[in-house]
Amino acid sequence: MRVTKYSANGNDFVIFHTFVKKDRSLLAKKLCHRQNGIGADGLIVLLPKSKNEIGGDKSKIDFEWQFYNSDGSEANMCGNGSRACAHYAYVNELAQNVMKFLTGAGIIGAVVDGDMVLSELTPPKIIDKEILENGKSWWLLDTGVPHLVYFTKDITKFDIAEARELRDKYNANVNIAFIEGKNLRVRTYERGVEDETLACGTGMAACFYRAYSEKVVGNDIEVYPTSGETLYLGVNDRTITFRGRVRSIFSAEIDSL
Numbered sequence: 087m088r089v090t091k092y093s094a095n096g097n098d099f100v101i102f103h104t105f106v107k108k109d110r111s112l113l114a115k116k117l118c119h120r121q122n123g124i125g126a127d128g129l130i131v132l133l134p135k136s137k138n139e140i141g142g143d144k145s146k147i148d149f150e151w152q153f154y155n156s157d158g159s160e161a162n163m164c165g166n167g168s169r170a171c172a173h174y175a176y177v178n179e180l181a182q183n184v185m186k187f188l189t190g191a192g193i194i195g196a197v198v199d200g201d202m203v204l205s206e207l208t209p210p211k212i213i214d215k216e217i218l219e220n221g222k223s224w225w226l227l228d229t230g231v232p233h234l235v236y237f238t239k240d241i242t243k244f245d246i247a248e249a250r251e252l253r254d255k256y257n258a259n260v261n262i263a264f265i266e267g268k269n270l271r272v273r274t275y276e277r278g279v280e281d282e283t284l285a286c287g288t289g290m291a292a293c294f295y296r297a298y299s300e301k302v303v304g305n306d307i308e309v310y311p312t313s314g315e316t317l318y319l320g321v322n323d324r325t326i327t328f329r330g331r332v333r334s335i336f337s338a339e340i341d342s343l
């Protein structure tokens with residue numbers, strides 16, 4: 087089986103395509119393992135449309151995907167993964183550079199322009215604006231997957247033990263964000279990786295959407311994740327778009343595990 091390793095803002099993924107849709111949780115755990123596998127935050131399985139699916143129900147999409155976190159859990163959406171997957175689809179001639187694909191959260195759009203990839207997420211939902219934990223005011227939002235967001239005055243301090251508790255209590259990813267001029271700095275503890283990752287697209291989108299809703303930032307900003315690789319976020323008719331670089335690190339033929 088041929089797989090490609092990608093990095094999108096420091097969030098890393100193993101990607102392959104197949105016509106066979108089945109549960110690949112165990113494979114995700116094996117491939118994503120940092121010591122015994124390739125090592126990644128997630129596994130993306132791209133499911134191209136078969137000839138008899140062209141037209142019919144699937145006429146609106148170019149392909150479907152399944153996304154797995156490194157612990158084998160399936161997630162409805164992954165923002166950075168969607169950008170890496172769009173690039174993979176384009177270079178492997180599975181889609182044109184402007185495409186739509188089906189995720190667990192719904193149909194999303196993507197545009198590939200060299201190594202810059204833009205994704206348009208499903209409309210964000212604010213679930214709760216009044217969560218008070220440890221004297222901090224959190225919002226719970228859904229940008230395809232659930233995210234807790236807190237605005238901090240010191241982004242250098244991320245209490246991972248607290249993030250773990252909140253992750254379990256709300257079954258959500260946990261983000262702290264710092265307002266830096268017109269832009270945001272964000273750190274994310276990711277559900278399913280069970281640690282802080284170098285970046286999380288839907289997390290950055292959730293922080294942006296809270297900041298935009300509270301009118302502390304405009305509708306077109308830069309967001310800096312832990313990796314330092316800038317993402318450009320915007321909101322239009324309540325849909326969040328985000329754009330940034332992706333890198334194909336290597337492709338390799340591996341024994342199917």
Ligand SMILES: N[C@@H](CCC[C@H](N)C(=O)O)C(=O)O
Nearest residue numbers: 161164165166231286287288
């Ligand atoms: N890294 C992703 C989010 C992946 C899913 C998340 N860990 C979850 O289980 O909710 C992103 O870039 O959005």
